[in-house]
Amino acid sequence: MKYTPKEITEEVNVTKVHPLVNLASLLGTTIVVSAAIYLGLGFVAGQLATRMDPETEIKIGQSLFPTGISHREHSQQLEYVEGLLGSLQQEMGATRIPLTVHLWENEQLNAAIFPGGNIVVTTGLLEAVETENELAFVLAHELGHFAARDTLKALGRSLVFVFVSTAIDSQGGASGVVSTTGQLTNLHYSRTQESAADLYALEAIIRRYQHGGYSLDFFARIKAKDTKGKLSEYFSTHPITQDRIDELKTIAAARGWSMTGVASPIPETVTSSDHLP
Amino acid sequence: MYNLIIFFCLLALGYFSGNYFEQQHYKSIKRRERKTLSLPAVTFGAKKPIPEAEVAALFVGSVVISADYFKMFVYGLRNLVGGRVVVYESLLDRGRREALLRMKEQAITWGASTIVNVRLESSNIGRQAGNNKGMVAIEVIAYGTGIK
Ligand SMILES: [Zn+2]
Numbered sequence: 101m102k103y104t105p106k107e108i109t110e111e112v113n114v115t116k117v118h119p120l121v122n123l124a125s126l127l128g129t130t131i132v133v134s135a136a137i138y139l140g141l142g143f144v145a146g147q148l149a150t151r152m153d154p155e156t157e158i159k160i161g162q163s164l165f166p167t168g169i170s171h172r173e174h175s176q177q178l179e180y181v182e183g184l185l186g187s188l189q190q191e192m193g194a195t196r197i198p199l200t201v202h203l204w205e206n207e208q209l210n211a212a213i214f215p216g217g218n219i220v221v222t223t224g225l226l227e228a229v230e231t232e233n234e235l236a237f238v239l240a241h242e243l244g245h246f247a248a249r250d251t252l253k254a255l256g257r258s259l260v261f262v263f264v265s266t267a268i269d270s271q272g273g274a275s276g277v278v279s280t281t282g283q284l285t286n287l288h289y290s291r292t293q294e295s296a297a298d299l300y301a302l303e304a305i306i307r308r309y310q311h312g313g314y315s316l317d318f319f320a321r322i323k324a325k326d327t328k329g330k331l332s333e334y335f336s337t338h339p340i341t342q343d344r345i346d347e348l349k350t351i352a353a354a355r356g357w358s359m360t361g362v363a364s365p366i367p368e369t370v371t372s373s374d375h376l377p
Numbered sequence: 378m379y380n381l382i383i384f385f386c387l388l389a390l391g392y393f394s395g396n397y398f399e400q401q402h403y404k405s406i407k408r409r410e411r412k413t414l415s416l417p418a419v420t421f422g423a424k425k426p427i428p429e430a431e432v433a434a435l436f437v438g439s440v441v442i443s444a445d446y447f448k449m450f451v452y453g454l455r456n457l458v459g460g461r462v463v464v465y466e467s468l469l470d471r472g473r474r475e476a477l478l479r480m481k482e483q484a485i486t487w488g489a490s491t492i493v494n495v496r497l498e499s500s501n502i503g504r505q506a507g508n509n510k511g512m513v514a515i516e517v518i519a520y521g522t523g524i525k
Pocket of ligand 1: 245
């Protein structure tokens with residue numbers, strides 16, 4: 101047998117695909133498929149959320165509600181917020197499960213509703229609002245999210261997200277699960293959901309005070325002096341834009357709702373920060 | 378946002394530097410392959426008498442080649458959807474050819490007329506079981522019996 105040396109001229113072992121073309125096609129496939137899965141499962145989660153019975157919702161709420169936040173129990177402030185929320189609920193009809201108010205000792209301005217009817221209001225928010233109308237609008241907005249089951253829908257989507265990312269990170273083990281479970285409480289709503297909650301809030305305000313005056317001042321004021329850090333928490337979940345305020349004013353004008361009136365003050369005992377619980 | 382910028386910088390770094398080093402490597406591989414073409418390196422010879430040999434010696438060539446950030450990212454995507462990992466093909470191809478060249482170059486210096494019973498082996502380095510993160514590097518070893 102004779103050995104004939106042969107130079108490698110044809111690269112049979114390396115596929116001739118430009119790396120960037122390869123990347124583009126892979127990215128395209130991944131994005132399209134995951135978007136389809138996300139939307140599909142998100143739709144299922146949304147359907148489940150609208151059909152969930154109150155008992156399950158309470159159970160989920162109990163298991164998910166963040167423990168270890170410093171509540172301020174039995175204070176005049178808590179009673180005041182509960183009373184205000186109660187009066188708003190009365191105007192809009194009873195909710196499917198009883199709501200619980202948690203006053204959170206935190207200087208950030210934040211209010212959020214969690215699945216199971218837990219409303220968290222920070223003491224920072226209580227100190228920042230100047231009239232009751234402002235606070236009422238923020239509370240009614242969260243009530244709007246609750247009434248529309250937005251919290252449950254967002255929870256469903258988060259669960260889908262956790263599920264998918266855990267599946268992708270299959271070898272990551274516990275660390276991946278822990279970091280993504282943190283997103284469960286990080287509720288994000290869509291623009292349409294925000295608009296609907298705004299409208300719900302304004303309607304509740306009109307019924308409660310017979311006018312919408314001062315109720316939007318909080319947002320306008322915060323927007324004007326938007327500083328980083330302290331305010332970002334609320335607006336990361338509730339991006340407030342001029343569009344939203346304008347939209348509400350247009351709707352109010354169309355429905356003949358008065359947007360001027362007398363401001364309802366907040367009791368002294370609530371606003372003073374040195375108040376003893 | 379910052380994370381995204383860093384990510385794109387790493388991706389660009391991986392793409393450009395990875396491409397540059399790969400091209401340089403292929404140039405070197407092709408030049409040296411032409412130079413060592415005269416020495417036959419064949420796979421037969423196991424469990425058989427070695428033909429017309431007076432002296433025999435073992436020659437080992439090994440090389441470790443690392444993937445770049447770009448390749449690793451593309452591989453990560455490929456890992457989701459499945460299919461041929463085109464970006465790692467060149468990595469292994471370079472590894473095999475470089476290891477063979479190192480083996481042949483040693484044998485030529487020694488004065489071999491043929492290398493028989495050539496075997497190739499590869500293993501990955503840096504990724505332990507259960508740890509999906511960290512660097513991707515492959516080691517390729519080529520070994521054979523040089524005779525003269
Ligand atoms: Zn909202």
